[in-house]
Amino acid sequence: MPGFRNNQVARNVHFLDGRDDEILGFMQTGSVTWGEMDEWLHIVISMPETAYSVWTCVDDHVAETGYRHGTQITLAGNPTVIAPGFYSILSPEGDCLQVNINEERVPPRTVSFSLSNPDPRQMAFQRRVRNRDMRCVVSREEVFDYDFVTFHAAHIFPLAHLDLWRTGNWAAVLSDDEMPGSSGIHSVQNGILLDQTIHTLFDKYLVAMDPDNNYKITYFKRKTRMPGNGEPMYLNPDYPAKYQPSRALLKYHFRMAVLCNLKGRGAEYDWDEDITPGMDSVKEISGSEQGKLRFELEVASRLNALEA
Template structure:
């Protein structure tokens, strides 16, 4: 299991208790601005009054698009501060392999033809060869019950052929296989409220942090719904920035390994087993 807080160069504290428990933090990557930090604080904390952030020199951090600098930041307010206890949905790699996702995969491939985050083209797609590319659900199929209970289907205007709104092309993107892993584990996300900026929460080895989704994708009327991208980005902030962050789970289980045993001996065993169970059930129900 990996530690999301290891190597952080941004740390967030309450100004009233500057040596107290860390409220949050992040690993700084390209493209993160001052106002981006404010937007993340708005997600991870509940603050009862007007606030601002100040740096270690007690200078107020402006809400602007200047690049965020490494360091400690302090929440200054006359109100109360508490860490948002909103649930972050446990998620690992989700690959739809059953017949219920076949049409979803086909629709996403036909629309995108490339990894929408890196821009890499699927050069052999015309031969029916899609190796290295995967159709990713933005909102995971394993949480179909959560999707239905919270009426996310009302966001969808292009229905899927199986009648499940969660399998609409508007809930999917074609991603390079390795980027799909990062997206599913909330290590990479897209902020639709910042000109569709790609945000990396860990060291960026692909030069994608701070880039924006290309105009061709954004102009497509079949593209993903902004509210679903917004949901994923919020989950990514909760997973990576709040407190010490959520655990990152092991996903490499070679044949013959004790997958269930490793899950049950690790953190959030109940939530993860539930996720794994739902991942399989949605393919056969």
């Protein structure tokens, strides 16, 4: 029935088809432009860009015929920040259109925790990421007195998906000549230093950095504090390119974040990380929604740490 709205995720920008059904959307946190949306739609819509256009809506909706629309919006190179509201995706002539959405699945992530006895490869990864960044690359909050208690050396490509790392031959994108282990997943190029809160958002695809847009930081969830939103991530200018975070790996994470949030899958893996100290973490995880999948990822992360 026309008029479907996706109420499972918080959004303030909604894209409708010609039948008034919501097919895509996201949370505008203040910096996303139409030019960026042009690139995002290339990721999410499995159709040539010449086959569709974005139009303003009339009275926050479009009619089934597709004719009750406003003006056509220029996407490519448009620096205008997208205003919250409703928009329609129609043909370039303004007619109804069957919009084909990319069916690619987004691999779920869990917030990676340190092992009580990390092996030398993990320790080397942590040390190298810390020494290079010395601050959260998103908030730019600096580390003082070498106190990393609230900072995490985070993997860009998650350790839990070591099998995908290997089958995708991601090690081939690295130039690091000092990476520990055989797989390369512990390369400093697969790491960034993050504040522990931002690390959680990163692992939930709620913050991402686009290396093709000057490493611009985008939040996909509105929060009281969004440090660095709309600004470039920090890259230490004193380190050569072969030790910098990999553009290809950051681009992969950004692509997954766009797919996850525009398609409405941001809530699919909404796991509660706030487990009270002293509680049975295994029981808490296995008893939560999607608990079996989360438990498998937690175990895989720990096993892969020993194999990478």
